[in-house]
Amino acid sequence: xxxxxxxxxxxxxxxxxxxxxxxxxxxxxxxxxxxxxxxxxxxxxxxxxxxxxxxxxxxxxxxxxxxxxxxxxxxxxxxxxxxxxxxxxxxxxxxxxxxxxxxxxxxxxxxxxxxxxxxxxxxxxxxxxxxxxxxxxxxxxxxxxxxxxxxxxxxxxxxxxxxxxxxxxxxxxxxxxxxxxxxxxxxxxxxxxxxxxxxxxxxxxxxxxxxxxxxxxxxxxxxxxxxxxxxxxxxxxxxxxxxxxxx
Amino acid sequence: xxxxxxxxxxxxxxxxxxxxxxxxxxxxxxxxxxxxxxxxxxxxxxxxxxxxxxxxxxxxxxxxxxxxxxxxxxxxxxxxxxxxxxxxxxxxxxxxxxxxxxxxxxxxxxxxxxxxxxxxxxxxxxxxxxxxxxxxxxxxxxxxxxxxxxxxxxxxxxxxxxxxxxxxxxxxxxxxxxxxxxxxxxxxxxxxxxxxxxxxxxxxxxxxxxxxxxxxxxxxxxxxxxxxxxxxxxxxxxxxxxxxxxxxxxxxxxxxx
Numbered sequence: 001x002x003x004x005x006x007x008x009x010x011x012x013x014x015x016x017x018x019x020x021x022x023x024x025x026x027x028x029x030x031x032x033x034x035x036x037x038x039x040x041x042x043x044x045x046x047x048x049x050x051x052x053x054x055x056x057x058x059x060x061x062x063x064x065x066x067x068x069x070x071x072x073x074x075x076x077x078x079x080x081x082x083x084x085x086x087x088x089x090x091x092x093x094x095x096x097x098x099x100x101x102x103x104x105x106x107x108x109x110x111x112x113x114x115x116x117x118x119x120x121x122x123x124x125x126x127x128x129x130x131x132x133x134x135x136x137x138x139x140x141x142x143x144x145x146x147x148x149x150x151x152x153x154x155x156x157x158x159x160x161x162x163x164x165x166x167x168x169x170x171x172x173x174x175x176x177x178x179x180x181x182x183x184x185x186x187x188x189x190x191x192x193x194x195x196x197x198x199x200x201x202x203x204x205x206x207x208x209x210x211x212x213x214x215x216x217x218x219x220x221x222x223x224x225x226x227x228x229x230x231x232x233x234x235x236x237x238x239x240x241x242x243x244x245x246x247x
Numbered sequence: 248x249x250x251x252x253x254x255x256x257x258x259x260x261x262x263x264x265x266x267x268x269x270x271x272x273x274x275x276x277x278x279x280x281x282x283x284x285x286x287x288x289x290x291x292x293x294x295x296x297x298x299x300x301x302x303x304x305x306x307x308x309x310x311x312x313x314x315x316x317x318x319x320x321x322x323x324x325x326x327x328x329x330x331x332x333x334x335x336x337x338x339x340x341x342x343x344x345x346x347x348x349x350x351x352x353x354x355x356x357x358x359x360x361x362x363x364x365x366x367x368x369x370x371x372x373x374x375x376x377x378x379x380x381x382x383x384x385x386x387x388x389x390x391x392x393x394x395x396x397x398x399x400x401x402x403x404x405x406x407x408x409x410x411x412x413x414x415x416x417x418x419x420x421x422x423x424x425x426x427x428x429x430x431x432x433x434x435x436x437x438x439x440x441x442x443x444x445x446x447x448x449x450x451x452x453x454x455x456x457x458x459x460x461x462x463x464x465x466x467x468x469x470x471x472x473x474x475x476x477x478x479x480x481x482x483x484x485x486x487x488x489x490x491x492x493x494x495x496x497x498x499x500x501x502x503x504x
Contacts, residue, residue, distance in 0.1 A: 079500035080422035122500045
């Protein structure tokens with residue numbers, strides 16, 4: 001595998017009159033966890049769709065090396081399959097049934113749903129369903145994980161728990177990850193690098209590197225600092241000190 | 248569509264209604280408000296029932312009607328489901344055929360009775376034809392609508408996990424439309440059962456519809472009521488049988504969300 005498995009070179013994309021991306025260049029390294037945040041409608045999901053090949057650029061080049069899987073916001077599980085059968089989708093390429101059965105067991109244990117293999121998705125809570133989605137995407141040996149706001153449909157506490165679990169899962173099964181989110185805290189807790197996008201046409205406004213062991217607490221000073229910086233870049237937070245002066 | 252779970256006591260309630268209705272019927276006929284020839288008593292209906300069973304005519308009529316309904320309905324499903332899938336998939340074909348299908352769906356199948364007799368004579372074939380005409384178009388429309396409502400995310404997921412085109416059909420499309428199709432089958436089977444009675448009245452020499460017509464011509468109101476009761480009971484049984492399909496674990500999601 002190359003050291004930069006995901007690359008965009010001078011990529012532009014328009015839907016009719018609307019210019020979504022304009023001359024964007026981006027490289028994502030092997031094993032790197034990159035989070036993309038930005039105002040809604042700025043083309044975050046479009047970036048994932050470019051990587052996955054679902055959308056073709058109007059100009060420029062998209063290069064992707066390796067097997068890729070996408071996790072959607074919700075309802076990506078097949079409701080007619082059980083939890084075990086859904087996870088088995090991720091193991092389809094494995095030749096030996098014994099190996100598939102072993103990995104299935106391992107994944108069920110990893111997401112803490114050992115006794116739930118025979119349940120159907122509609123019998124599970126939202127958080128459990130997203131765990132199964134992650135397990136399905138991480139099962140087998142793919143290289144790249146594309147996450148499209150995977151936790152946004154969950155309540156805050158479940159979100160916190162799942163961020164932690166994702167971090168632990170990635171420790172067991174390292175992947176190159178691109179996470180699209182509007183949740184700045186999620187980005188700061190999980191990513192090695194956070195890209196803050198501007199309004200349409202999206203440019204990278206700023207890049208934040210976080211060299212910090214995962215899982216990270218939401219209240220870790222560096223995480224809080226990163227959230228502050230991201231929000232400031234998005235124009236949603238005003239300098240705390242100047243606010244104090246005014247008082 | 249959720250099935251209620253009734254407690255044992257609640258299950259007795261319909262039985263109580265049935266007994267009360269029978270009692271009312273018996274009371275009304277014992278006052279002789281109407282002549283027996285217009286308002287048969289429960290007892291004469293029971294006697295008529297036994298007579299029909301002993302002569303073997305009832306069984307013969309039931310078998311004839313069920314055979315026609317089953318054949319017409321199975322043909323309609325076997326041809327209508329693939330056509331519905333195809334129309335759901337091909338926007339051009341849908342634009343071309345949908346108005347015609349809507350036209351035929353809104354045309355009462357009974358309007359075909361004269362042609363059915365002219366083309367196919369009397370017996371099984373005209374009845375099967377009419378049942379087919381009654382069931383085919385609703386099945387097509389329901390399958391098409393079910394296909395159109397499959398969330399596109401399922402196909403993206405399937406692509407992600409390397410499903411090929413045949414697997415897309417058998418492992419994504421069909422299971423995804425199954426709950427809606429089962430509901431449509433229940434509705435359509437009920438429709439087909441309604442139509443068989445009418446078809447046999449005019450284009451039959453046997454069958455439950457013919458039995459009713461025959462009883463009317465012979466002024467045997469007791470046998471007419473026997474026919475009505477049997478038709479109603481079988482209609483309910485057909486629905487109960489089809490409702491079992493909704494208990495299949497892999498389609499439950501369609502009824503519980």
